[in-house]
Amino acid sequence: MSTPGSAPGSEREHRPASAPLFEVRALTRRFRGLVAVSQVSFSMAPGQILGLIGPNGAGKTTLVSLISGTLAPTLGEIHFEGRRIDHLPAYRRAHLGIGRTFQVMKPFPGLSVLDNVAVGALFGAGGERDRSRARDRARQCLELTGLDHRRDQRADALGGPDRKRLELAKALAMQPKLLLLDEVMAGLNAVEIDEVVALIKQIRDRGMTLLVIEHVMKAIRTLSDRLLVLHHGQQIALGAPDEVLRDPQVIEAYLGKRRT
């Protein structure tokens, strides 16, 4: 997959320079008069973690929905593994290897925790045909997310933090190449956040590429290889976390303009 002539040293050190796994070009989504996402362009190398931050209403979740296929873009292109996917329905993108979690969690309420996760194993990128083997894979994902002891409970009996874990386990069971995490740390305490950060690193080390929306600044800073900042749907910064967080435009978006 490596392309000749790509600049060395621009990617993570332990990986060979390679074509981007995923690329977004001038992606735009309008809701009547409101431009929720405007001219966003970026690409992701395999194994990279891209942090997506921005104030409330910046268009972060809209961007994730455009990529996962639950919303159609007004303009722009999405490329995944070298093919254009913005016209594909959401389930096709899941088969190709794009998984996501929902900020407003969407468990299958009447099913057991195990069966919830098994749906991901049955229908995701590594589509397991057999239901009992799908359950086996679901068990592994539940162990990874620390939810295995609750596997026989109904999903609607879970509390907030466990629902977050369930979202993550469901997405992992799909064995995606690109995983979009929409605020999986919201509402967790400091210890739980550290657990999730460690888990995300572990997932990345297995070769997954991650786009992570998060408000917990400390966590996103340590996790991300690069940060993308959205403000009013506009892409106002993209680069190394420390640089981006020093950017005056980013500080202004979060804290407002300094009075002179």
Added chain:
Amino acid sequence: MTTGRWLVIGCVAALAAVPLFGSATMVQYGISALSIAALAQAWNILGGYTGYASFGNSVFYGLGAYGTAIAMVDGHQSFGVGLGCGVALAVACAWLFGGPILRLRGPYFAIATLGLSGAMSAVVSNLGFAGKNVGLILPLYRGDALFYELSLALLVLCTLAVAWISRSRFGAGLVAIREDEDAALVMGVNTPRYKALALLLAAGFSAVAGGIHAYWSTFLDPASAFDSTLNVKMVIMTVFGGPGTVLGPIVGAFSLSAISELLASQLSTMASAFYGLVIVLAVVFMPGGLMELGRGFRRGGRRYFLDNMRRFRL
């Protein structure tokens, strides 16, 4: 083979033997009980597993009946060929209208399917070869035993299909759609195709029941073929027995048709009031139907009902 499987085979064999020993009224009652159970089971695929509460299954039943009757009366075909025509007609209709209708959700889907049933009745009432609103008279076949065995075979076939669904990847996809369609789509379930297949299956089975019933009763008119109260019965029986379970619709259909048969022989107005009462009580106190009631009651006793009431904030 497990004892459970032998038990099922024993039950089917006992039911199949009823025409040999039972009285004529018993066989007639059996035919209607078996075919309503088959209809409830077909409804279960769409309403119980996929979560799409259809009021259009009586349309497929009616089209199955009309397809059979038209082929036999106008085309002078045999019953078998007629039944094939009925099923083809219903499945074609499901395929044609399924696309747009299955985009609707919840009550909107229910209303659209209800509209379909009204529209179809009006269309058929104006077709000359379908006997307009006067109806069609089919050739007479004396032999209730045959209709009984056909109805039983249909119920067994429907139930085998549902049993397969309950274990298969296909069924897991349908249940995921029922529980949260948006999440199912993003997790890779081809929701449009899965919903369409569920509708086609339900339509096909309902049409066979319609065809059998038309030949049995020898007379067919739009009012009886596209009767929406028949659809209401399918819903009530499935919900009462246990939607989304393999045996629930059968348990619901057999128990409710037995009770209503008893009531109807006493007071005919009581029978219709009874259905209304049953659906209200069943939905509030045991949303999982009789099948879940057994499990829930063993686990929590009376608390099972109280928990359900609390869930509805009563």
